[in-house]
Amino acid sequence: MKQIAVIGAGTMGNGIAHTFAQSGFTVKLIDISEAAIERGMTTIAKNLDRMVAKGSITEDDKINTISNIITYTDTKDGVVGCDLVIEAATENVDLKLKIFKQLSDICDHNVILATNTSSISITQIAAQVVHPERVIGMHFMNPVPIMKLVEIIRGYNTSNEVTKIIMSLSEKLGKTPTEVNDYPGFVANRILMPMINEAIETLYNGVAGVAEIDTVMKLGMAHPMGPLQLADFIGLDVCLSILNVMYDGFKNPKYAPCPLLINMVMAGKLGVKSGEGFYDYAEVKKAEKVSKQFMKS
Template structure:
């Protein structure tokens, strides 16, 4: 099957990044969200990214315009009727994803592949709500999508070899390095990463050190480009909590128990960069 049209569900931080690399790779790309304000905000982020690339000499103005022309805004899920590949990038909540995948299963053509950018939820469970489980796959991009090279590909129990091969090739065309793993809670990336972030949050909660010190120790001592607390703010503390809850429920292991401080920050609405306040204050 040849991919010609890609439909991205969710115009937020991950979705607009996925739409950008899709359009940059030459595909006609529809960017969908529940209202036009969200879609326009996502398109504005993409255009801003492309303008920076032009200013740095990484692409021409004509190339930027051509990419933007391949992007189509949508607030109607029915627009997925022409999609060859759907990539879902919405909130990390199974019930919400379930509803979307059931709708997409009805709307999209029979040949369409339904991919999810979930960072922790079981692909097999998502696939089971559709009538095409063999065409459902995990396509987990890293944040920020236009910059990070990895796509973690996760096969569900029923995912076909053909679908895996198509997604692997599509990832390479997007300029990414695809790496597969089994369908387990958190996959590889978040099963490792979230333990580190959570431990840093526990240290902050216990007063072991201030956030700057925790992050600097990991940056300067372990050669990490970003400290775990700053990274948590970038990911979104609500997303971090959702992933940890999936891990804690999925494995029943206390090492995944979310820090009380993380829960408190989420309750306060301090979700990180996207709200201007998280572990760090971004408003000043």
């Protein structure tokens, strides 16, 4: 594989593009919004700057990585000549089905189509595609350039050949691919999201405060980040979406999202990306805004 297309320039999409480009692949980063592409490329540049500062890569490595990324706002133009297309759009079933229907129409039938979904059925997505055996899940972890795991999800029709290719490709990126089967939440989120939801229930029931809950899990269970802080980092809207997928898939009340989570999402308190979730990130957002204004001046 030489050319990779990534659809979506948000947190996961730009991280996936960064990772492939740093490994020497030509990456076509696609988003319908020029502003989203600009934000994505800015994030990639900042992350590369941090790596240079830490001495993990050189300035030349940074320049080469950025030069390996070409941006597009038209999907049809962006996927031309690509061997693999990775969809990394918002975790929304209807949106993903629409994207894969479009990819089925515009991509050659030998192009492998992957989705970075963290919970949605690969089999359902593949049903939109001619030759569904070429559809597979590549669930990267955030932040993509750092986290080693890639959850490789086989749909009902995913072929052994495609699975083998994607497992090998993930290893070439320096990742550790782990093959799982197609059930709601797969492995990572089937275990993680109920824990986060239970932490929110614990807060909702007044058992302890935010900092106290996270402290217990960090110091008592050796978690690098408490579940409420992690939820903020993931995005509370994303957590809610994943829980809803699992609840709908299993019809089991243990996956029902906590009312507090639902209310926070409706109120626009989504975590780090909105400036407030279980923690207040307003000062961080303010500092970033001042920094951007200073750079422009």
